[in-house]
Amino acid sequence: MPHSDVTMSITRREFLQGLAVAGTIAGVGLGSPKMLSAGASGLGHLQIDRDLIEKALVKAMARGGEFAEFFAEDSLGTNVQLDEKKIRSASVGVTRGVGVRVIKGIKVGYAYSDDLSPEAILRTADTAAMIAGGGGSWTPQPLDPRMAAPLSPVKINLVDVPVKKKVDMLLACDEKARSFDERIVQVMGRFVDVGSYRLVANTEGLFLEDYDVLARLSVYLIASNGTDRRTGFFGGGGHIGLEHYIDFTPELIAETAAKSAVATLGAVDAPAGEQTVVLANGWSGILLHEAIGHGLEADFNRKGASLYSGKIGQKVASELCTVIDDATLPNRRGSFNMDDEGGMPQRKVLIENGILRGYLFDKLNAKIMGGDFKSTGSGRRENFRNYPMPRMSNTFLAPGKSTKEEVIQSVKKGLYAKMFGGGQVDIANGNFVFEVAEAYLIENGEITRPVKNAMLTGVGPVVLQNVSMVADDAELDPGIGTCGKNGQSVPVGVGLPHLRIENMTVGGTQA
Amino acid sequence: MDKKELDRIGRLIDRVKRAGAGQADAFYEWGRNTEITARNGEVENLTQAVSNGVGLRVFYENRLGFGYTSDLSDKGLQDLADRVFAIAKETAVDENNGLPDISLWRERGKTPDVFDSQVESLGNDWMLNTSIEMEKAALAYDKRIKTCEEVGAGNNIARVALLNSDGLIDHYQKSYVWIYAVVVAEQDDDKQSNWKVDYATHFADLRDPSWIAQQACQKALRMLGAQKTETAAMPVVFESDMTKALLSNILEAINGDLIYKKSSFLLDKLGTQVASPLVTIVDDGTLDRRISSKPFDGEGLPTKRQPVIDRGILKRYMYDNYTAKKASAKPTGTAGRSYNSLPSIGSTNFYMEAGKTAAADLLKGIDKGLLVTSMMGSGANVVNGEYSRGAGGILIENGELTKPVQSITVSGNMLDMLADIDAVGDDLDWRGGSGAPSIRFGKLTVSGK
Numbered sequence: 001m002p003h004s005d006v007t008m009s010i011t012r013r014e015f016l017q018g019l020a021v022a023g024t025i026a027g028v029g030l031g032s033p034k035m036l037s038a039g040a041s042g043l044g045h046l047q048i049d050r051d052l053i054e055k056a057l058v059k060a061m062a063r064g065g066e067f068a069e070f071f072a073e074d075s076l077g078t079n080v081q082l083d084e085k086k087i088r089s090a091s092v093g094v095t096r097g098v099g100v101r102v103i104k105g106i107k108v109g110y111a112y113s114d115d116l117s118p119e120a121i122l123r124t125a126d127t128a129a130m131i132a133g134g135g136g137s138w139t140p141q142p143l144d145p146r147m148a149a150p151l152s153p154v155k156i157n158l159v160d161v162p163v164k165k166k167v168d169m170l171l172a173c174d175e176k177a178r179s180f181d182e183r184i185v186q187v188m189g190r191f192v193d194v195g196s197y198r199l200v201a202n203t204e205g206l207f208l209e210d211y212d213v214l215a216r217l218s219v220y221l222i223a224s225n226g227t228d229r230r231t232g233f234f235g236g237g238g239h240i241g242l243e244h245y246i247d248f249t250p251e252l253i254a255e256t257a258a259k260s261a262v263a264t265l266g267a268v269d270a271p272a273g274e275q276t277v278v279l280a281n282g283w284s285g286i287l288l289h290e291a292i293g294h295g296l297e298a299d300f301n302r303k304g305a306s307l308y309s310g311k312i313g314q315k316v317a318s319e320l321c322t323v324i325d326d327a328t329l330p331n332r333r334g335s336f337n338m339d340d341e342g343g344m345p346q347r348k349v350l351i352e353n354g355i356l357r358g359y360l361f362d363k364l365n366a367k368i369m370g371g372d373f374k375s376t377g378s379g380r381r382e383n384f385r386n387y388p389m390p391r392m393s394n395t396f397l398a399p400g401k402s403t404k405e406e407v408i409q410s411v412k413k414g415l416y417a418k419m420f421g422g423g424q425v426d427i428a429n430g431n432f433v434f435e436v437a438e439a440y441l442i443e444n445g446e447i448t449r450p451v452k453n454a455m456l457t458g459v460g461p462v463v464l465q466n467v468s469m470v471a472d473d474a475e476l477d478p479g480i481g482t483c484g485k486n487g488q489s490v491p492v493g494v495g496l497p498h499l500r501i502e503n504m505t506v507g508g509t510q511a
Numbered sequence: 512m513d514k515k516e517l518d519r520i521g522r523l524i525d526r527v528k529r530a531g532a533g534q535a536d537a538f539y540e541w542g543r544n545t546e547i548t549a550r551n552g553e554v555e556n557l558t559q560a561v562s563n564g565v566g567l568r569v570f571y572e573n574r575l576g577f578g579y580t581s582d583l584s585d586k587g588l589q590d591l592a593d594r595v596f597a598i599a600k601e602t603a604v605d606e607n608n609g610l611p612d613i614s615l616w617r618e619r620g621k622t623p624d625v626f627d628s629q630v631e632s633l634g635n636d637w638m639l640n641t642s643i644e645m646e647k648a649a650l651a652y653d654k655r656i657k658t659c660e661e662v663g664a665g666n667n668i669a670r671v672a673l674l675n676s677d678g679l680i681d682h683y684q685k686s687y688v689w690i691y692a693v694v695v696a697e698q699d700d701d702k703q704s705n706w707k708v709d710y711a712t713h714f715a716d717l718r719d720p721s722w723i724a725q726q727a728c729q730k731a732l733r734m735l736g737a738q739k740t741e742t743a744a745m746p747v748v749f750e751s752d753m754t755k756a757l758l759s760n761i762l763e764a765i766n767g768d769l770i771y772k773k774s775s776f777l778l779d780k781l782g783t784q785v786a787s788p789l790v791t792i793v794d795d796g797t798l799d800r801r802i803s804s805k806p807f808d809g810e811g812l813p814t815k816r817q818p819v820i821d822r823g824i825l826k827r828y829m830y831d832n833y834t835a836k837k838a839s840a841k842p843t844g845t846a847g848r849s850y851n852s853l854p855s856i857g858s859t860n861f862y863m864e865a866g867k868t869a870a871a872d873l874l875k876g877i878d879k880g881l882l883v884t885s886m887m888g889s890g891a892n893v894v895n896g897e898y899s900r901g902a903g904g905i906l907i908e909n910g911e912l913t914k915p916v917q918s919i920t921v922s923g924n925m926l927d928m929l930a931d932i933d934a935v936g937d938d939l940d941w942r943g944g945s946g947a948p949s950i951r952f953g954k955l956t957v958s959g960k
Contacts, residue, residue, distance in 0.1 A: 078598075084772070086603035091577035092594045093851055094587070097562070106550060110558045114581035124560075130635070131557050163601040186772050222774055222894060229774070229895045272922065272958035273742035305660040305695050307702050385560065424887040424901065428660075428695055428704030429737070431917050433888035433901030455890045455899040455920050457958075505739065507890070507899045507920020507958040 048072060048098070052118055053201050054140045056100060059125035061203060064134030065102035065109070068125075068203045069341060072098045073384040075196035080163060082170035082189035085178075090163060097384040100128040106368055107131045110387040141205045148210040148337035151345065152330045154241035158215045159195035161242050166191040169250040173219045176254040181262050186222040187254070190235075191215070200342035208342040214239055214333070214491060218480060219254050223261035230452075232261030233421075233437065236478025238333040238493075248478070260419045260438045263450055270439060270454035270508030276414035277456065277504040278407055278442060283420045283477040285396050285494030288323055290425040290432035291460035292316070294485070296350050296358075297390040298365035298373075300427050307430045307461070308356060316356045317464035320400055323351040325360060327377060327393035333479035334394035334493035336380075341388050343377035350395075354464075362390045382488040389485060396495030400470025404498045407469045409445035415454065415506055416440045416447050430460035433507075455507035463501060471498035517672060517680060519588065520565055524676050526592040527569050532599070534570040534610045536675035538809065539563070540850045546665030547635060549642035556663075557635065564850035567591055571599040575608045579851040607836040611810050613677050615842070619813040622683050623797055623804035627713040630686035631668050638664040641720045645692045648721035652728040653696070655735065660693040660704060662724065673811045683806050687712050692724040696731035703737070705730035705885075710943050712800050730884070734903060737915035739959040746880035747921060747955040748873050748907070751940040753883050754947035758792065758861060760891040760898075760925060765819065765827070766856045767834030767843075769893065776896030776926055777825060785825045786929035789866055792820040794829075794845060796859030803860045803944025809848025814859050817843065831856050862946030866935025873934055873951045880907040881957055883921060896925040902957075919959040928952055 053070050060068035074096040081089050098121055099112035109131030113124040170189040177187045193215035201207045218235025234257035236248055279287060292308075300306035308316065317323070327345030329335050336345055341363050349357050361369075362379030379388035408416065421435030436454040440447045476495035483492040516539075524535045541563040548555045565588070566579040576599025580591045645662040665688070672682035691708035707727040711717040749757065761777075769775040777785060796814025798804050807813055810832055818826045827843065831854055835842040847857035874882070887901035899922040905912045923931075936949035 080601075086605070087601065088603065088605065089575045089577055089853060090598045090602045091579075091853065092598050093578055094580040094582055094591070095851075096580075096582055107554050108556045110556065112560045112562070114562045114564065114583075116582075127559050128557075131554055163598060167601055186774055222772070224773070231892065231894050272920075272956055274960050300660075303660055303695075304658050305702075305704060385562070387556075387558070422889050424889075426704065426885075426887065426903075428702040429734075429917060431887065431901065431903065433890065433920070435888060435890050435899075453892075453897040453899050453922060455888065455901065455922070457887075457901045457918055457920050459918055505918060505920065505958055505960075507901070507922050507956075509897075509899070509922045509924070509956045 048116060048121070050143055050145070052121060054143065056121050056125040057201065057203055058138055058140060059122050060100050060102050060129050061136055061138035063129040064132035064136035065104050065129055067103040069101045070098065070201045071340065071384055072199040073196065075194055076159060077192065077194040078163065078166070080166045080170060080191045082174055085174055087167050087170065095383055098124060099384040099387070100125045101387050102128040102131055103364060104132045108364065108387060112385050138203055143201060143205070143207040145207045145209060148208055151328060151335055151337050152239035154213060156242035157195070158193040158213055158242055165242070169217060169245060172250040173254040176251040177219065177221050177258045180255050180258040181223065183223045183225055183262055183265065184221055184258050185224045188220045189218065191217050198340070200338070200340070202342065206342045208338055210337045212239055212337055216479060217245065217250060217253060219257045221257050221261055223265055225265050228266050230261045230264050232257040234260065235480045238331045238479040239335060240331050264438055264452050267450040267452040269510040270415070270451040270506055271510045272506060272508040274503045274505050276411050277501045277506065278411060278414060278416045279496060279499045279501070280416070280418045281471065281473050281497050282475045282495060284417065284499070285477060285496040286420055286423045286434050286481070288397055288496065289392060289395050289483070289492065289494045290423040290434055291458070291463050292323060292351070293392045293395045294425050295427055295430060295460055296360055298359040298361045298369065299390055301359050302365050302369050306427050311356050312358060314356055315354050316461050317351055317354045318467040319354040320467050320470045321351055321354050321464055322349065322398040323395065324349055324398060325392055325395045329394055332394050332476060332493045333481065333491045334392065336393070339377045339379045339388070340381040341379040343375050343379055345393065346377040348376050360390045360392060362388050365390055380490050382490060386488050389488065391485065391490055392483065392492050394476060394493030394495065396474060396476060397470065397497060399472045399474035399497045402469045402471045404471045404473050407471050407498045407500050408442060408447060410469060410500060411442045412444060414442045416442050417454070417456065425460070431457070432460060433457045451508070453509055457505045457507055463504060466502040466504065467499060468502050469500035473497045517674065520672065521674050523565065523567055523588055523592050524674060526589065527596045528676055530596045532569045532571045532596060534676045536568050536610060536673060536811070538566045538848050538850055539672040541670045543668045544665065545635070545638065546663055547638035547642055548661050548663035549639060549646055552643050552646065554639055565591070566850040566852065567595050568853065569595045569599045570608050571596065573604045573606055573608045574599050574602040576602060577853050607833050609832070610675055610677055611812055611832040611842060615812055616679060619806060620797060622806040624799035625685045625712045625804050627686050629714040630666050630688045633666045633688060633714070641690055645690065645720045645724040648724040649692055649694045649728050652725050653732055655696045655698050655732060656694055656728050657697045658695045660695055662692045664690045673807065675811060679811050681807055681811060685712065685805070687802055688714060688717055690717065690720050690723055692727040694724070694727045694731050696728070696735055698735045701735055703731045703734040705734070708942065710802055712802055716800055733905065734915045734917065737903060737917035739918045740906060740916040740957065741960050742958045744954050744956050746877045747952045747957070748880065748882045749950050750882065750884050751938060751947050751949050752942065753886055754863060754950050755942060755945045756886055758863060758945060758947055760893060761792065762858050762861055764893040765829050767828050767830035767838060768856055770828045771834055771837050774894050776893060780825050781828065783825060784823045785926065786820055786823040787932040788823040789935045790820055790823050790929065790932055791818070791864040792862070793817070793864065794819055794858050794861050796844065798860055801860045801944060803858070805859065808844045809846035809854035810842070812842050812844040812846070814844045829856050829858065860944045860946065862939070862941070863948060865937045865939035865948045868934045868936055870936040870938035870949050873936055873949055874907050874912065875910050877907045877910055881916070882907055882912060891925065898923050898925050898928060916959065919957055922956040922958065928955065
């Protein structure tokens with residue numbers, strides 16, 4: 001089903017996805033131990049003791065590694081799905097395991113295990129150590145376990161909320177969507193929550209634990225007038241509690257999706273070719289994510305594989321553009337209490353008034369690139385089966401000075417893009433695309449007729465150079481995005497104020 | 512499979528049956544995965560793991576509950592059974608829920624040959640040396656190849672078992688090996704990256720690593736200097752990999768789930784001409800030495816060879832047991848499953864048969880057209896058939912490939928596009944379980960300047 005994730009991805013290595021036959025399949029890590037309050041340790045839950053972690057690190061360093069890291073995860077998730085006015089299925093899943101990483105120079109050894117016996121854990125450490133292929137040792141330092149400070153206040157932990165409540169929210173979505181317009185013929189809804197316990201310990205003396213809940217309610221629906229079928233999608237969540245859905249109601253979600261699907265019923269084909277495009281605020285931030293975000297991830301730059309390689313200090317966008325990646329925003333989907341190598345979340349200015357200021361770093365790439373580079377707390381992984389990579393968190397464009405009205409009124413002839421689908425980018429040449437789910441023509445400064453089948457494409461720096469107006473209404477998306485890179489998915493946020501872009505290619509059918 | 516291990520998994524089913532479940536099935540996976548990548552003639556990454564997990568599907572009074580765990584201790588399995596049984600009670604009654612009829616198992620054929628002990632015994636040395644060979648071959652190929660973003664090799668061994676409350680106990684094992692190269696070509700201020708991968712269930716079938724690296728280089732080099740082109744409708748040729756992407760859209764559109772929800776552009780089209788008579792598409796899970804072959808699907812149903820589109824006529828929709836019951840049809844034995852997901856309708860080896868036109872002749876007679884060599888974004892809407900994807904490629908002028916183009920989109924409606932295929936190449940190429948030749952469309956909208 002097209003339902004569910006709005007995904008953003010890069011073109012590399014799609015080929016390794018969808019092929020996994022066993023074991024390698026990544027499970028969405030979900031929720032977990034209730035007993036974890038700040039200061040408490042989840043070690044008891046995982047039944048791995050501190051001595052064992054220390055032994056594993058000693059083993060990991062025994063062949064000459066320079067750095068070793070122990071990662072453990074235990075997550076419990078619930079997924080409830082609505083289909084045809086009823087709950088077609090509900091599921092609950094546990095993802096638990098450990099991963100050991102050993103680094104020597106640019107070499108990385110990684111091994112993981114879902115068997116938590118001491119024998120299996122030590123074997124895992126030894127496998128990861130093989131990368132070094134020599135002799136070595138490490139003297140354990142006293143480990144001081146700490147809990148990462150919780151960033152996102154939560155009143156009612158969704159992991160503890162009865163499934164019945166989630167069922168009711170989905171049924172409310174269905175009822176609202178169908179009563180909104182009789183042309184809504186299919187409604188699919190999904191509620192997913194995951195409570196994850198994570199632990200990172202390394203040979204630099206770090207020992208950090210974290211417990212966090214991530215949730216999302218989303219609706220995908222179809223409107224039909226007999227001859228035309230249109231889809232609508234909306235949803236949201238983040239590191240939130242049940243209370244989030246008091247204001248952001250299931251009814252609001254359903255109605256927004258329904259409006260979007262109905263709005264474009266019978267729409268005319270989008271005009272093809274270069275034109276002026278106005279992007280609505282919020283979810284349109286996927287533009288930044290694709291046009292520039294991935295290109296600033298340090299792994300690509302370290303290898304010289306990004307078109308932003310070696311361009312720090314240079315102008316890469318219009319001076320109207322200031323781009324920020326901020327993992328510290330409470331409750332947001334792309335935020336975290338610690339990254340997946342124990343780094344603290346940070347706010348990073350990536351582009352300041354058009355000038356490239358920095359990349360997104362994990363520990364490994366910062367160390368290899370040397371100089372003043374340090375981890376920006378951007379080392380993230382999907383779960384214990386993967387080693388961390390530099391990733392985005394919440395990526396957005398700072399507000400400008402124009403009003404939304406001024407931006408729209410300034411356009412004589414162009415396209416207004418309101419709701420969006422997924423996107424993708426090619427890191428080397430900067431080409432990106434993103435889907436527009438709901439779009440309108442702008443004629444003489446006014447939004448007029450809806451159009452269908454529009455796709456936006458461009459080259460990152462060119463498009464950002466062509467930004468000619470930035471409104472003051474910056475907003476983050478409601479919490480629906482998942483970013484895919486090298487087969488690993490992580491939750492992200494994106495944001496943008498209303499934006500006017502010149503000469504953007506719209507892929508329509510009306511040539 | 513170890514009988515003791517199977518017995519332990521079987522106890523999951525006993526436990527939920529005792530609790531009152533009508534039916535249940537358990538899907539067990541064990542996998543060993545190793546991958547090595549090289550950089551500057553040395554190991555860059557080595558990732559290795561053995562892992563396993565079990566997924567449990569429970570039917571309780573025609574309600575469906577599901578859960579999974581990678582914790583296979585006795586306690587972990589008991590917790591799983593109890594949690595899934597509890598959550599099943601929260602779902603709706605649906606008479607179409609349930610296990611497939613026992614009689615359907617009897618059609619099970621022999622287990623296709625998808626396991627090679629030589630792949631299982633490939634060591635880290637082989638993976639490293641092969642990666643280094645690819646890196647060397649890429650850097651030596653052309654001085655504009657400045658770096659390999661990644662070169663790697665790996666193997667995967669999987670054992671799968673399915674047990675259910677009707678007494679089914681079945682299992683198989685599979686191996687595959689892969690090699691890949693991602694290279695970056697640079698000239699002036701332009702960078703182009705491209706990749707090539709090969710998979711094989713058997714070591715002897717794996718293509719030459721140097722050739723794989725050189726293919727990646729060729730693909731990157733030919734795009735250097737790419738520009739936007741003018742917006743126009745023109746004849747378009749899809750290279751094999753682009754045809755494979757279109758096949759995945761067709762597969763989604765014939766998914767029984769979308770059919771009963773009236774959410775597919777191929778709804779109500781069974782037995783009718785939906786594509787050019789040049790087009791034949793087949794699903795075949797019985798082929799030896801193909802990566803998506805298997806003796807049974809995620810619900811235990813035998814796989815088979817079945818036409819999907821035969822000379823342009825739509826022959827079937829894909830059904831699992833649930834959607835087949837809803838449609839009063841037979842399940843197609845194409846449900847995919849991993850331990851951490853419910854069975855979901857998919858395919859086995861899904862391919863378009865080779866055509867009669869020599870691949871090089873597809874360009875003949877095109878005054879101005881486009882060869883599409885890469886695509887981006889998921890701009891294929893299977894609900895209404897609208898198709899608009901980001902693309903890169905090479906212009907065709909007077910029957911010859913001329914300038915590379917990028918930052919464009921290719922748009923149309925999939926139903927029109929399928930009918931508009933006026934030539935199918937003889938160059939059927941496989942990547943994993945997907946196979947396709949190059950194809951030519953009479954006219955598509957190319958958006959650029």
